[in-house]
Amino acid sequence: MCALLVTSSKPTREREFEVRSLTVPEYAGFLAAHGRASFLQYPSWAEVKDQWRAERVGWHFPSGAIAGAALVLLRQFPGTRKYFAYLPEGPVADWSDPAVDRWLDPLLRHLRGLGAFAVRIGPTPAYRRWDAAAVKGGTGTGMRLGDLLATEVDPAGAALADRLRTRGWTRCGGESDGDAQPRHVFRVPLAGRSLDDLWSGLNQEWRRNVRKARKAGVETVLGSAADLPDFYRLLQITEARDGFRLGRSLAYYERQYAVLNAEQPGRMRLYLARYEGEILAAHTMIHAGRRVWYQTGASADHRREVRPSNALQWRMMCDAHSLGADEYDMRGVPSTLDPEDRSFGLLRWKLGTGGQVVETLGEWEIPVAGAANHALYRAFQAYLARR
Numbered sequence: 001m002c003a004l005l006v007t008s009s010k011p012t013r014e015r016e017f018e019v020r021s022l023t024v025p026e027y028a029g030f031l032a033a034h035g036r037a038s039f040l041q042y043p044s045w046a047e048v049k050d051q052w053r054a055e056r057v058g059w060h061f062p063s064g065a066i067a068g069a070a071l072v073l074l075r076q077f078p079g080t081r082k083y084f085a086y087l088p089e090g091p092v093a094d095w096s097d098p099a100v101d102r103w104l105d106p107l108l109r110h111l112r113g114l115g116a117f118a119v120r121i122g123p124t125p126a127y128r129r130w131d132a133a134a135v136k137g138g139t140g141t142g143m144r145l146g147d148l149l150a151t152e153v154d155p156a157g158a159a160l161a162d163r164l165r166t167r168g169w170t171r172c173g174g175e176s177d178g179d180a181q182p183r184h185v186f187r188v189p190l191a192g193r194s195l196d197d198l199w200s201g202l203n204q205e206w207r208r209n210v211r212k213a214r215k216a217g218v219e220t221v222l223g224s225a226a227d228l229p230d231f232y233r234l235l236q237i238t239e240a241r242d243g244f245r246l247g248r249s250l251a252y253y254e255r256q257y258a259v260l261n262a263e264q265p266g267r268m269r270l271y272l273a274r275y276e277g278e279i280l281a282a283h284t285m286i287h288a289g290r291r292v293w294y295q296t297g298a299s300a301d302h303r304r305e306v307r308p309s310n311a312l313q314w315r316m317m318c319d320a321h322s323l324g325a326d327e328y329d330m331r332g333v334p335s336t337l338d339p340e341d342r343s344f345g346l347l348r349w350k351l352g353t354g355g356q357v358v359e360t361l362g363e364w365e366i367p368v369a370g371a372a373n374h375a376l377y378r379a380f381q382a383y384l385a386r387r
Contacts, residue, residue, distance in 0.1 A: 015099065017059035017067055019106040027056040030069045031092065035289035036326075038089035038124065040181070041071045042288055044263040045088070048256045049073055053083070057110060059093065059103060068093035068103065074114065077383075082376055085116040089181055095125050096156050100163045108368060117373040118380060120172065120365045122181055123164075125157035128359040132203075132351045135337065139344075143337035145184060145357060157361055169364040182332025183362040186347075188317065188355035191326040198317055201354035206310060213311035216275065220315040223270035223282065228253055231270060231282035234298035241301060243342055253284075260286065268295075271316055273308035281308035285316050292320035293329045313353070333357060 022030075024043050031037045039045065046054030052073040059068040070091030074083040093103050111119055128150035130138075138148040161171070173183075190198070199207065223231070232250040239245050260268040267288060273281040281299040285292060294316060299309050320328045330350050334343040347357075367377035 016102040016106055017061065019057050019059055019110040022056040022058040022066075022069060024056065026058065026066070027069055027071075030058065030066045031289065034092055036291065037092045037289060038122075038291070039260075039267070039286045039288040039293060040088040040122075041069075041090045041092055042260075042263065042267075043071065044259045044267070046071060046073065047259040048252075050255070051075070052086075055114060057091075057107070059091075059106070070107075072111065074116065077117065077376065077380055080376065081115055082117040082373070083115050084380060085111045085114070085119045086180070087119070087121045089122040089124060091121065092124075095123055095160050098159075098163075100160070101167070104167065108366070112368045112370075112373075116368050117376040118365060118367045120180075120363055121169075122363045123157075123160055123361045125160055125361055126154045126358050127157040127161065127361050128153050130357045132354050132356070135347070135351055135357055139337045139339055141338055141340065145335045145337060145359065148337070150359075151356070161361055164364050167366075169366045171361075172363040172365055180363060183360055184333050184335050185358050185360065186330040186333045186350040186353075186355055187358050188328040188330065188353050189326070190317075190321050190328055193321075195318060195321060198321065202314075203352045203354065206314075206352040209307040209310035210314045212305075213273075213307040216306040218280070218306050218308050218311045219274045220311050221272050221274065223272045225254065225257055225270075227270055227272060227279070227282070228257060230272070230279050231284070231298055234279070234282050234300055235296065237301055238298045242345075246296070264288075269319075271312050273299075273312045275303060275306050275308060278303075280306070281312050283309070283312045283316065285320070287320075287323055287325070290324065290326045291329065292316075292323060292325040292327070293331060295331060317353070328353075328355075330355070 028043060031042060043056065046052070052075050055072040055074060057070050057072060058066045061067055068091055070087050073086045073088065075086065076083055091107070097103065108119060129152040130145065130148060131151045134148060134151050229250060232253060257268050257270070267286060269285045269287070271283045271285060272279050280303055281297070283297040284295045286295050294313070297309060317328050330353070333347045333350055334341070336344050338344055367374045
């Protein structure tokens with residue numbers, strides 16, 4: 001791992017930021033100016049995760065200006081008045097700052113005051129990247145992404161990982177994909193590229209399938225909340241076919257659609273692929289700031305030869321481009337490169353768009369200072385393992 005030299009001297013109290021709670025307008029204003037925050041850090045996400053208590057915090061300069069912010073989700077540990085604090089893909093901070101203590105120390109003090117016994121964060125810098133050609137060339141029996149030489153290693157991300165370790169933070173899941181959010185994601189760069197560039201970036205199979213869908217008469221349209229039951233029906237078919245289970249109810253997606261779009265119209269979109277009047281595929285997309293995410297895809301078992309999912313993804317990429325997004329984030333991919341592994345099919349499908357596999361820093365945890373909190377943290381880990 002590439003790491004930068006970190007001085008051992010701790011920043012003085014004068015250099016530390018002050019962390020305090022933010023109102024929704026203060027917090028939303030900071031995110032709007034920042035433009036790069038994950039949708040998981042927007043105020044609406046607290047309403048989606050309705051079984052968690054939410055807190056919005058900001059890091060303040062002495063002048064009072066906001067330097068960084070975070071949505072903190074707090075989950076009460078059964079039978080106690082203590083909370084597990086979770087910052088999904090957050091905080092929204094300057095992770096290039098080598099004085100990481102002035103960000104983390106006041107955060108931990110603030111959360112301890114709220115009753116947190118442990119904290120999990122999701123730093124956003126990338127760690128390693130592999131372009132599509134490198135991944136395709138590295139497939140084989142038993143192979144995994146970690147076995148490949150990365151196309152790029154981000155020195156800032158590697159340095160931050162080293163700083164977190166030296167301060168007692170533990171990377172969740174070890175070297176496996178043990179995070180709540182995907183550690184390996186697939187991203188298609190959009191900034192500085194025309195639609196013709198995006199089209200030529202697709203591999204031959206993808207271009208052929210998009211043309212096939214168009215020729216067959218597949219229609220791609222924006223759906224509405226009324227179409228969510230059709231999306232959910234197709235999602236259940238997809239889960240059974242592909243051997244996974246997200247564990248979400250229709251009510252969850254209805255709540256997500258309602259609260260995200262109440263925050264900003266068009267924040268969450270539902271795309272439908274229709275063929276001869278029947279919905280064959282339905283995908284959801286989220287837009288926040290200068291970023292766009294493909295969140296969840298579902299498709300029928302029949303008429304797959306007309307390639308409805310390829311048609312939807314091309315439509316969504318084009319719409320992301322028209323929204324001015326810097327990238328189209330296709331979210332999680334498995335770390336396996338073994339073609340015999342069932343989950344490899346998802347990675348293979350996304351590779352056809354010509355983007356990059358990105359390994360994020362993953363999620364990191366630390367128990368809050370105090371013997372009782374350390375004991376509760378160990379009990380909490382055992383509780384999660386049983387679940």
